[in-house]
Amino acid sequence: MNEGYLEILNSISSSKPTPGGGSVAALTLAHGHSLSVMVSRLTVKNDKWIDGHSLASSIINQSEDNIAKCITLANNDSSAFDGVMAAYRLPKDEEGSNARSIAIRKATIEAAEAPLETMKFSVEFMHTLSKLAKDCNANALTDLASAAELGLSACRMAEFNVRINIDHLSGDDIDALQTASQNLLTECNHIMSEITKLYTNRLGW
Numbered sequence: 001m002n003e004g005y006l007e008i009l010n011s012i013s014s015s016k017p018t019p020g021g022g023s024v025a026a027l028t029l030a031h032g033h034s035l036s037v038m039v040s041r042l043t044v045k046n047d048k049w050i051d052g053h054s055l056a057s058s059i060i061n062q063s064e065d066n067i068a069k070c071i072t073l074a075n076n077d078s079s080a081f082d083g084v085m086a087a088y089r090l091p092k093d094e095e096g097s098n099a100r101s102i103a104i105r106k107a108t109i110e111a112a113e114a115p116l117e118t119m120k121f122s123v124e125f126m127h128t129l130s131k132l133a134k135d136c137n138a139n140a141l142t143d144l145a146s147a148a149e150l151g152l153s154a155c156r157m158a159e160f161n162v163r164i165n166i167d168h169l170s171g172d173d174i175d176a177l178q179t180a181s182q183n184l185l186t187e188c189n190h191i192m193s194e195i196t197k198l199y200t201n202r203l204g205w
Helices: 003-013 021-044 047-088 099-135 138-166 172-203
Strands: none
Touching: 003 021, 021 047, 021 099, 021 138, 047 099, 047 138, 099 138, 099 172, 138 172
16 A cells, blocks of 8 residues: 555545546446456466467556556546536526526536446456456456456446436437446446356356
């Protein structure tokens, strides 16, 4: 544990609204990616797991970009919520004007789209783990399982933030956001079931 990590935790635990649940979802996904890299490194170290070397090497090579993307998603979520707060601070609409209302709606939709991107990246991550689970180092299967739980949690947490932002809005664009988030969560749950079968079978559990 270092001061930088504690600084992030203290920032999350403060009374400020950002970083909040959406940002934490993306940071959770970053932890999942880090664990998957560890599993991959343990896999490529041993020729016993040669069938998993190609995918494991790819995960290692892409690790910096993937973790950086998670950090970007976390920052984007915080920025999007700051945009909502800024919209609410605009002068109230005068007669014949709905500029503030339009700005609030636009910012709120953007605040829902940010965690939706985290959901998409979570599902992508889970698909990778599903492939890795077949041929990774068997001694690291519980670490892979933990990475999958983090990926699923990140997706669920992000879905909460999509839902709360669109909860009081309506329209075709809102319906599309709701459908997309529900489909992504369903897909993520399905992949988790596949991963669970793979690692429990390999471990004999």
